[in-house]
Amino acid sequence: MSPPDLEQPVLWSLLGGGFVAAFLHAALPTHWLPFVLVGRAQRWSLPRSLLAVTAAGLAHIASTALVGSLIVAAGLALDGIVAGLLPYLSAVLLFGFGAFYLVRSAIRRPAMAGGPALDLAEPAVGHATAFWGLVAVMALSPGEVLLPIYMSSAQEGVGALALLTLAFAVGTILGMATFTTLARAGASVLKLERWARYEGAILGLALIAIGLLIVTHQH
Structure with a gap:
């Protein structure tokens, strides 16, 4: 398997996206x-909290990569039957996710439901239980919004998929660590939640832009 061509601007665009x-x-x-x-x-120090963030973020991306590899394998098999279908299918999924986040950001505020359980924060829970509980919850919730981007890079080869997984891991851990640190430093959680409403709109636009990039690259 040949290494990815790092001089391709489309590859760098996908990695950045x-x-x-x-x-x-x-x-x-x-x-x-x-x-x-x-x-x-648990009265954890910031380094200990960030260690949990890093471990959970890696577990989150590992499960995303596992699901993504299965989808890519199925997509490549389908692409062998219907030539050229895979890029357009991934673009359609990106458009769909992008539209979903745009609509959701317009009609509702960020909800706490549907994510990692918050009842782990009982003071009686042991440190190891709390730590691995957070890791397990994130591992069991792969990032579905990232999966279409895997599909869009499937034909670039295993090397490109590995680089994309690395980009996902860095972005995920950096994002989780940034907001965890801000909240611990005294930033208002309510203000951060309000910012998350705009995050939905920005994420929707970013996904649609990646979809447009894929479609444009096919012509």
Whole structure:
């Protein structure tokens, strides 16, 4: 398998778009607020909380990569039957996710439901239980919004998919760590949640832009 061509501007655009999408997705309160609450209840230091963030973020991306690899394998098999279908299918999915986030950001405020459980923040919970509980919850919730980007890069080869996974990991951990640190430093959680409403709109536009990039690259 040949290494990815790092001189291709489309590859760099996908990597940059993947990093941005992962960072913005990690800015949702369900990706950092549990670490703030658990860290406060367990009286963790900031480095210990960030260690949990890093481990959980890696687990989150590992499960995303696993699901993404299965989707890519199925997509490539389908692409062998219907030549050229895979890029357009991934673009349609990106458009769909982008529209979903745009609509959701316009009609509702960020909700705490649907993400990692917050009841881990009981003071009686052991440190190891709290730590691995956060990691397990993130591992069991792969980033569905990142999966179409895997599909769009499937034909670039394994090397490109590995680079994309790295971009996802860096963006996710950086986003989770940034907002966890801000909240622990005294930033208003309510203000951060209000910012997350605009995150939905920005993420939607970013996903649609990546979809347009894929479609344009096919012509």
